[in-house]
Amino acid sequence: MKKFSLLSTRAGALFLAPATALVGVFVIIPFFWVIIVSFTNRTLLGRTAVDPDFVGLQNYFALFNPATFFTRGQFGFSLILTIQFVLLSALIGQALLGLLLAWLSQSVTPTLKSFLQTAVIAAWILPEVVIGFAWFAFLDYDNGTLNMIMRGLGLPPGDWLLQQPFWVIVFFNTWRGAAFSMMLFNSAFQSIPPSYFQAADVAGATSWQKLRDIALPLIRGHVVTDLILITMWTFNVFTPFLLTHGGPSYRTEILSIYTYRIAFKDFEFGKGAAVGVVIMLINLAFALVYLRLAHKKPVEAE
């Protein structure tokens, strides 16, 4: 194959150099640095800050130590909690709610549709700190809006952040992220030729039948993309910290918050780096699945 290029290899390399240097300094070196640190007992405070020891795989053994693995506040508990969080808030919550909203907005008036979409997207684009504070104010026991509504309806007020912290962050993340799935499904539905639905209408199909038999099979590729992306995002999301700080008693300490606590509150850099490496491997697996599916998609579509 004949090489064709505007620039010589040397000139090309010269143009690439600044970007390579930046990627090297800010991505590649930290990447290997984290792996190296994960084999030490480096901390920020105390003797091991100045003079860390090489501890081999000890940090990893500590994470997967069966005696403490499932204890609250340990790695295993956070991992399982994160998986539940992803299943409930991303796969069931965001994807289903997004699908439902997208499907409903196909058959409502344009005004209602744009109102609905604005509201859902607003939840998505508002800055996280603002959202965190708003939800905190919404759920507060004494003066929260939700409890005011409950009292107004004659129902007993709930101590949501303390008694149901996990469901609070599941619900929160569903609310927060449904917009992405909704927009993705929306554009997917619009790519389906309207004549399919018109033909189904003539045959007297219900909305559910149209969704099940026409829309869903045609947007299968989009669904897979959506699920993979929101899984990856939810797996790494940190925003629930703003609501619960991972508490009470670590009951909402998903992996990202666990890593933050170990590395930047307890200042155990070695152990924190080990958690980081494990999370990196999990994310790598997600990314590989995603890339493989994305690669296949054009073939499936034909």
Added chain:
Amino acid sequence: MRTRFHSLLLSAAAAIAFAAPVSATELNITCRCVIGGVNSGMAEWIEQKVIPAFTEKMKAEGKDVTVKLTQFGGEDEQLTQQLALDFSTGAGPDVSGFDGFLIPSFVQGNLLKSLEEVAGPDVPKWEGWQHISDGTKALMSYQGKPYGIALGTDARMIFVRKDLFKAAGLNADDWQPKSWDELLDAARKIKAAAPESFPLQLNAGVSMGEATTMQGYWMALLGTGEQVTDDSGKYIVSSQGILDTLKLYKTIYVDDKLGDQRAQLLADGRNRTFANFRDGKTAMLVEGDWFYRSVTAPGAEFAVADRDNVMTWKKMPAAAPGKGLRGQDFVTMSGGTGFVINPHTDAPAESWALLSFMNSKDQLTAFQQIQPAIRIRDDVAIPNSPFLTETATTLLPITTARPNDANYNKVSTEIQRMTESVVSGELSPEDAMAQYKAAVIAIVGEENTVSTL
């Protein structure tokens, strides 16, 4: 690799610095103090007294120095977190508020340098040292070297609302509990008279940080005759004292519901306990004298209305008379906060000038007018305040200090976790202690721990 990168950054910084025209030295000072908020008095003192006088003094010496106060409104732990990260990267304020118990772990981590190392031979020549006792100097020292200057020491006690006692038919004035049972009895009576109230609050939980360990756990543990470490400095990880302390927590928060459990679990819990006391929901709160001097002072956020008639204080009793540490009937804890100099400061001489100026006789006397306290200098008069004189004469002779050990900070975090799991009702005292034992052994090694059970 890291050092090379550092030197690269440094030379870049130097290039920028030299390129700029020579200008005034700018000093930054940070404390957990906000005018009109937490530690308001300290912020007012620095902003209105120290900074103008210091700038003036420097000008007279021919130096153009400006000082900027950063008022940090977060929690103590957040400031510690920020300072640890700042000091490790060469950033951060030149002079900063600091809790003395953190000094060993910061020094071992190479994040702090002794005052003499930072500011040179001017330090030992300072006139102030001869007015500061060795005991108070030690609050901010490690291995004999001062790393900062403390503002003073403190003591802990039970703050009492007389009006709530009266409503339950008790007379707070001649009441002084001599055992935990008497303390709990009074709390139960108040709870019976006002079922919605939280008569007794003893700090616990992770979110309050060191306040849990100091004001809560230690105050109870000392009453069992034990400390966190034994006489040889080994950490006690399993003992009757720990168990009794945890059972006291369980009685207060789980069994009898005498305290506000939510305040110990929520992120902004400590302010909740202050608000409960202010609003007359809490009758007895175990806190430091800071609570009287600053938190509930007139005009502060948690000011107690008609404080002189409503509020009083009592000594914390041992579990039973004579059962306290060293056979004492009553117990208390002392610590000390003050200011340190950033080891990476660009202006070490000016920073030391500021720190020593803050602790000059004139400036500390000026502080007395804003917020009276027992100051560290023996030439600063103790104001005529019965509260301060009484606490100084009755509590300081029986007080205890935390171990000056680099691992204490981490063990303290485990103590906070242990109390939280009991207070939330999640673990029994026995299980919580077993978890604590495993965690402390992982931190300090089994050879540095003792079990007495």
